[in-house]
Amino acid sequence: MDDIILRVENLKKNYGKREALKGISFEVKKGEIFALIGPNGAGKTTTLRIVATLLTPTSGRVEVMGLDLKKNPQKIRERITYLPEEAGAYKNLTGIDYLKFMARFYAEDKQEFDEFIERAVSIVGFRDRLKDKVGSYSKGMVRKLLLARALMTKPRLAILDEPTSGLDVINSLEIREIIRSFVQEGISVLLSSHNMLEIDFLSDRVAIIDKGEILEIGEPEELKREYSAQNLEEVFRGLVQ
Amino acid sequence: MNKFVNLLKKEIKEMITFQLIVSLLFTTGLFYFIGVIAKSEIEKVAAERDVYIVDLDGSQESKVLIENLSYAGFKTNLLEEKDKSAALEYASGNNLDLLIVIPEGFSEAASQFEFKNIEAYTYIRSFSISSSASTALVEGVISEINRYISNSFLKEKFPDIDPDNLKNPIKSTDFVIVRDKMAAGSAAEVSSIVYSQSIFVPIILMMIILYSSQMVLSAIALEKQDKTLETLLTVPISRNYIVIVKMAASGLIGLISAGVYMLGFRYYMSGLMGNMPSSGQANELIQQLGLQFTPNDFVLLGISLFLAILCALGLAIILGVMVDDLKSAQTMILPLMFLIMIPYFISMFSDINSLSLPVKALVLLIPFSHPFLASQNILLGNYNIVFNGIIYMLAVFIILILIAGRIFSTDRVLTVKLRFGRKRTMKDN
Numbered sequence: 137m138d139d140i141i142l143r144v145e146n147l148k149k150n151y152g153k154r155e156a157l158k159g160i161s162f163e164v165k166k167g168e169i170f171a172l173i174g175p176n177g178a179g180k181t182t183t184l185r186i187v188a189t190l191l192t193p194t195s196g197r198v199e200v201m202g203l204d205l206k207k208n209p210q211k212i213r214e215r216i217t218y219l220p221e222e223a224g225a226y227k228n229l230t231g232i233d234y235l236k237f238m239a240r241f242y243a244e245d246k247q248e249f250d251e252f253i254e255r256a257v258s259i260v261g262f263r264d265r266l267k268d269k270v271g272s273y274s275k276g277m278v279r280k281l282l283l284a285r286a287l288m289t290k291p292r293l294a295i296l297d298e299p300t301s302g303l304d305v306i307n308s309l310e311i312r313e314i315i316r317s318f319v320q321e322g323i324s325v326l327l328s329s330h331n332m333l334e335i336d337f338l339s340d341r342v343a344i345i346d347k348g349e350i351l352e353i354g355e356p357e358e359l360k361r362e363y364s365a366q367n368l369e370e371v372f373r374g375l376v377q
Numbered sequence: 378m379n380k381f382v383n384l385l386k387k388e389i390k391e392m393i394t395f396q397l398i399v400s401l402l403f404t405t406g407l408f409y410f411i412g413v414i415a416k417s418e419i420e421k422v423a424a425e426r427d428v429y430i431v432d433l434d435g436s437q438e439s440k441v442l443i444e445n446l447s448y449a450g451f452k453t454n455l456l457e458e459k460d461k462s463a464a465l466e467y468a469s470g471n472n473l474d475l476l477i478v479i480p481e482g483f484s485e486a487a488s489q490f491e492f493k494n495i496e497a498y499t500y501i502r503s504f505s506i507s508s509s510a511s512t513a514l515v516e517g518v519i520s521e522i523n524r525y526i527s528n529s530f531l532k533e534k535f536p537d538i539d540p541d542n543l544k545n546p547i548k549s550t551d552f553v554i555v556r557d558k559m560a561a562g563s564a565a566e567v568s569s570i571v572y573s574q575s576i577f578v579p580i581i582l583m584m585i586i587l588y589s590s591q592m593v594l595s596a597i598a599l600e601k602q603d604k605t606l607e608t609l610l611t612v613p614i615s616r617n618y619i620v621i622v623k624m625a626a627s628g629l630i631g632l633i634s635a636g637v638y639m640l641g642f643r644y645y646m647s648g649l650m651g652n653m654p655s656s657g658q659a660n661e662l663i664q665q666l667g668l669q670f671t672p673n674d675f676v677l678l679g680i681s682l683f684l685a686i687l688c689a690l691g692l693a694i695i696l697g698v699m700v701d702d703l704k705s706a707q708t709m710i711l712p713l714m715f716l717i718m719i720p721y722f723i724s725m726f727s728d729i730n731s732l733s734l735p736v737k738a739l740v741l742l743i744p745f746s747h748p749f750l751a752s753q754n755i756l757l758g759n760y761n762i763v764f765n766g767i768i769y770m771l772a773v774f775i776i777l778i779l780i781a782g783r784i785f786s787t788d789r790v791l792t793v794k795l796r797f798g799r800k801r802t803m804k805d806n
Contacts, residue, residue, distance in 0.1 A: 190610055
């Protein structure tokens with residue numbers, strides 16, 4: 137029971153008359169990378185935004201570390217971090233100032249603050265450019281800065297929406313390795329992607345979602361076996377067709 | 378509290394951009410430059426101007442007439458030319474501005490009450506403020522000549538009577554009454570002094586409100602445009618803090634910007650108005666009528682101004698939620714600008730009490746109307762109107778801040794949008 141970091145039960149979300157989520161349920165365990173995969177408009181970002189306390193569910197229940205999302209959003213925010221798909225950083229701040237600005241919201245004391253910054257600097261990798269303004273960074277540098285921001289506090293649950301979105305192969309590989317290494321240190325990750333090969337490499341379990349419904353949940357290897365598929369793309373095609 | 382300060386520091390850092398500083402310095406410099414030019418033009422107008430005269434009459438009477446012009450404060454220069462065309466040629470060749478020609482036989486005709494016209498030639502060499510002063514100069518010279526001639530005749534006929542008493546037998550003594558206080562002076566004089574003393578209040582108010590509103594709208598628009606708002610909303614800080622910090626930082630930067638602009642505007646106005654200090658007599662008149670702000674009045678006026686700024690910030694933050702980027706933020710500021718411009722122009726050029734009841738009610742419904750009217754009402758002792766305005770603005774601010782807090786604490790902060798031409802849908806992967 138203590139192993140469950142996130143529990144989602146019969147979650148529904150409507151935008152006006154449109155049903156974006158039609159009652160999905162899943163759990164994320166401690167130290168696990170759980171991925172939502174599906175095409176555009178499937179409901180992945182909506183699910184992540186609800187868990188990140190940005191959107192309120194129409195119905196259903198979400199618990200993060202035993203805390204009810206509707207009743208304790210503020211306490212949940214202390215335990216999670218969220219990396220949106222199209223996130224940016226404040227262009228007028230330097231990279232290091234941005235990390236310090238974010239770290240101050242989470243650090244209990246100076247020692248913890250220094251730990252956060254040290255960790256973030258090791259994640260971003262471009263120490264020499266951290267005193268430059270974020271506005272001068274490349275897309276890959278901004279994404280690494282944002283990932284460092286999301287992971288530096290060692291959150292109990294990191295919610296990552298398309299973490300390698302728009303990045304080249306090298307940057308994508310680096311980011312995947314960073315995520316993997318942090319999971320080994322005990323954090324849990326809920327991520328979404330429509331890059332199913334990435335998910336195959338990264339995730340412990342996946343939920344295949346389409347049109348607001350979860351079609352299947354399982355380990356990548358298990359799903360591939362069940363659907364006699366070479367990869368998750370074939371599993372997805374089999375499920376949709 | 379540390380989180381609050383952390384967020385406030387970030388907001389201020391984000392707002393004080395290189396572009397903002399350049400824009401502030403440039404506008405202030407521009408105002409200063411215009412003020413210096415205006416001042417130099419006005420000094421030219423005020424300076425003693427040369428009057429060139431060619432006396433074709435050459436009589437003793439015309440000489441006395443010219444002498445009298447010197448006594449009346451005109452700087453007269455007598456030309457030696459013996460005919461009009463030579464005098465005009467001289468005037469053209471020497472860039473003279475004004476030439477007065479006293480015709481031949483002028484004195485003789487005047488002695489028989491058959492007056493000949495004095496000819497005045499004004500040379501226009503530019504269309505600046507100073508060039509327009511020549512017309513006034515001609516009128517002044519002719520008026521002085523008329524006064525001298527008519528007084529001479531009257532003195533001759535009635536040597537024991539002051540000619541001014543014959544020309545203006547009835548004189549009036551003006552009194553002004555404000556509330557229960559009365560003083561000797563004209564209503565126009567009082568209005569002019571009060572206007573010149575309080576002209577800056579509506580201008581300052583309008584600038585602060587506009588700058589602060591623009592700042593808060595841009596701050597939210599920028600968060601959305603740069604995709605930083607979603608991250609900010611998931612950090613462990615109260616959403617109300619986010620609203621308050623954005624308002625506080627925008628209010629502060631708006632206040633500083635307006636202050637810097639006003640410094641430039643002050644140069645401009647002092648150039649235009651010539652830094653005219655009120656005379657001791659005028660101050661006495663104002664004191665007698667009780668038309669001065671007491672320290673308590675300043676506090677009341679300050680509260681009124683402060684609440685108007687808070688209302689503007691509250692409204693701007695709600696409007697800011699509906700925009701997607703800086704471009705749409707510029708469009709969204711328009712309704713707020715209209716709400717500020719309406720009372721601004723009414724307070725500058727009209728009296729709200731003279732408006733029809735529905736229009737008056739509509740103007741009073743705009744919270745920004747109340748500080749514009751406050752200074753006048755304080756001076757006139759209508760404190761109830763000022764207090765009611767303050768209570769009304771406080772109520773409006775509380776409602777606005779509750780709405781803003783509500784929007785920020787729900788997903789409306791991400792989903793509410795006004796559409797500007799193109800159709801948009803919320804992203805949903």
